[in-house]
Amino acid sequence: MNRILLDQARELLQHLLQNPLVGIYLIQDGRFVYVNPCLAERFGYRQEEVCGKLGPADLIDGEPADYLKEGRQSLQGRHKDGRWVRMEFFRTATSFNGRPAAFGMAIDNSERHAAEQAVKEQLSFTSQLIEAIPNPLFYKDEAGRYLGCNKAFERFIGAPRETLLGKSVYDISPPDLAERYFSADQALFDKGGTQTYEASVEDAGGKRMDVMFYKATFRKAGKLGGLVGVIADITERKRSEAAVWHSANYDPLTDLPNRRLFLSLLQGALNAAPGGDAPLTVFFIDLDRFKEVNDTLGHERGDLLLIEAARRLELAVGQEGRVARLGGDEFTVIFSGRHTRPKLDELAARIIARMSEPFALGCDTAYVSASIGMTSCPDDARSLQQLLINADQAMYHAKALGRNRYCHFAPAMLEAVGERLQMGNDLRAAITAGQLQVHYQPVVELASGRIVGAEALVRWHHASRGWVSPARFIPVAEELGLINAIGERVFREAAGTALTLHRCAGLEAFQISVNVSPRQFVTPDALEGWLEHMRAIGLPGRCIAIEITEGLLLDERPEVARRLLEFRNADVEILLDDFGTGYSSMAYLKRFDIDSLKIDQSFVADMAGNGSDRAIVEAMIAMSRKLGLYVVAEGIETEAQRKVLCEAGCDFGQGYLFSAPVPRQRLLDMMRRPANGSER
Structure with a gap:
């Protein structure tokens, strides 16, 4: 064995x-x-x-x-x-x-x-790589306890990693954030994969910052081993995004919400109710005569006024509404909730009072007022678009009533809009069909009663409306850009009539004046052919005068001065219409070499019985004499008015005392017979 x-x-x-x-x-x-x-x-x-x-x-x-x-x-x-x-x-x-x-x-x-060495080298490389990552990095086990981190995370939490190991977010974060982080981790463990979310936190130094968390689970021995997370500082990105958003949604001048944000706020306010028609009121505010201030004092002063107007609006509205600037001198206010009519009147009156106070603009002082239109949901409308239309129309109605006031929307205003739209369509058709007529109101030398000229006036006989007042259709023509075509038609007919009278014996000096809109001066090619046409037909420049309004003199665009100078060089006289109703100064009268002033009929009407109006008219005439200008008084209807004007030294006059505007043939007949008084 x-x-x-x-x-x-x-x-x-x-x-x-x-x-x-x-x-x-x-x-x-x-x-x-x-x-x-x-x-x-x-x-x-x-x-x-x-x-x-x-x-x-x-x-x-x-x-x-x-x-x-x-x-x-x-x-x-x-x-x-x-x-x-x-x-x-x-x-x-x-x-x-x-x-x-x-x-x-x-x-x-x-x-x-060799394999163990490779593992050691890989672990060393991974460790170095993790440490080299500038963003805070951490990893946890499946229970949410920290297994490790890099130095950036140590700096982020202000503690060495040794004190972190084995702890959870509840040990190092405020309770509210800890609960959020823990819930996010559990959701990631349940679903697996990756997770991204933003948070606002404070670092170890107390600095508030916006961060982005990037997390992903990892497996160990074939089962869930935990998660790894990286924190990215996105404070600058968020700041840039906020700046871009602010730039897109706020007016750069006044820092008020712009049109885009206003529409969003209004839609949001409407959506506050289940049916999308929450009770609210919209104010549409337009500054009266802002353009005149902008033109006289310059755009820099105009910007200062808008900034101050925005501040006053916010003070007047307070916490009750949200103010926005739509553009130019247009502002809006949204008042959420249902307000009584007296309350809305009180708010509007408060805004108007604020806007009526003087504006100190550097060394200058300016005065403007505000016209306000208001409309409410759901009483007046239920949609955003209709609310804007209603408020806009109510504002225009306030301006039509004299400005510096407020108006509540009424359905009749929309009817007026429809009528205005129809009038615009009819006016286009009338221009195309040649339905507009030119009538002439004689200008009389007051001392002798002799007719020395006439003012060309456009008239419109509508097929169904009859005679339409120029006060109704001229603003429509201005708004629709039709005034250039109308002005061209009036000028050519007036030039033809002036040529006919110029060829009559003794009438060589007869002068016809043509009203020119400011829009015509700034529209390319609108007046370019006038002087060429006069030369082509052989009409001397002195036979035509152009009437301009005071507002045109305030326009600083070079084409305005250039075209006025071209008319003066061609012996075409320049008449300043409606003098005394605007903001003209002596400097403008001298700068543009004005020939004549036309005293507005509003001063002439009560001159005989009103001492103040008479004093104003006499001062205008005396000033004109000093400046070498001749004076035409408009709207003379009584003998008493004529007498006062003659005593004050007024040169010429026109009005129903002498003649109403008449058709071309009637004017020719009046001038061909001997002068024997007036044509009433």
Whole structure:
């Protein structure tokens, strides 16, 4: 039995000695007494080159005293070709031939060592990479406890990572934020994948900042291992986005909501009720005579006025409404909720009172007023578009009533809009069909009663409406841009009539004046052909005069001055119409070389019985004399008015006392017969 066991042991030993994967060795007196072929080959030698000839110190990197110690040791072996081979040595102390020896096995673990080294290098690289990331980075386990972070996260929370490990967000964040972060983590664990959200936080130094959290789960050993998160500072991006949004939604001059934001606010206010028609009121506010201030004092002063007007509006409205600027001198206010009519009247009156106060604009002082139109939902309309239309029409109605007032919307205003639209369509057709007529109101020399000229006036006889007052259709023509075509028609007919009278004996100096709209002066090519036409038909410039309003003199555009100068150089006289109703100054009268002033009929009407009006008219005439201008008084209807004007030294007059506007042929007949008084 013992022999059988001995044979088996020998067989096992022989197997180990010949095993190609395990090296076997016996060391004594610093030499290899025996190595099996596997170990010799691992070092690049033959078995006979090692046994009895080489010692451990020749092949193995280690202390010689360690070779006889029992145990396990990972060492490098020097290959015959000079490279290093990583081996795992297992040794046990023994004796051989009665002396100490060491018996052991060696396993080549170069590949495993290389793999472990690669893992270590990868971990080192990953660690360096994480530390190099400038954004705070952290990772947690599946329970939400911190497993680690980088230095940026340490700086972010103001604590070293050692104090963070094993803690949760509840330990390092305020309760409200901690609850949000924890809920977000749980949602990510439930769904997996990635997660992104924004938050407003304070860093360790107390600086408020906007951040973006980027989180993703990771798996470990085939199951959920936790999450990794990165925090990005988006404060500057949010600030830029806010600046872009503000620029797109707020007026750059007044910093009020602009039209875009106003429409959004109004729609939002309407949507506050389930049916989309929440109770609210819209004020549409337009500054009266702002353009005149802008033109006289300059756009810089005009901008200052708008800034101050916006401030006054906000003060007047307070917390009760939301003010916006639509553009130019147009403002709006949204009042949410239902307001009584007296309350709305009080709000509107408060705004008007604020706007009526003087505006200090640097060294200048300006005065404007406000016209307000108001409409309510759901009483007047339920849609955004209709509310805007209603408020706009109510505002225009306030202006038509004399400005510096407010008006509530009424359905009749929309009827007026429809009528105005129809009038515009009819007027276009009338111009195309040649239905407009030119009548002439004579201008009389007051001292002699002699007719010396006439004013050309356009008249319209509508097929169904009859005679339409110019006061009704001229504003429509201005608004629709039809005034240029009408002005061209009136000028050519007036020039033809003036030429006919010029050729009559004794009427060479007869002059016909033509009203010219400010729009014609600033519309390209609107007046370009007038002088050429006069030269073509042989009409002297002195036979035509053009009547302009005071507002045109305030227009600083170069084309206005250029065209006025062209008319003056062609001997066409310039008459300033409706003098005293605007903002003209002596400087403008001298600058544009005006020939004549026409005193507005509003001063003439009560002149005989009103001492103030009479004094104003007398002052105008005296001023004109000093400036070398002649004066024409409009709207003379009584002999008493004529007498007062003659006593004051007025040169010329026109009005129903002398003649109503008459057709062309009637004027020609009047001028061809001897002068014998008036044509009434």
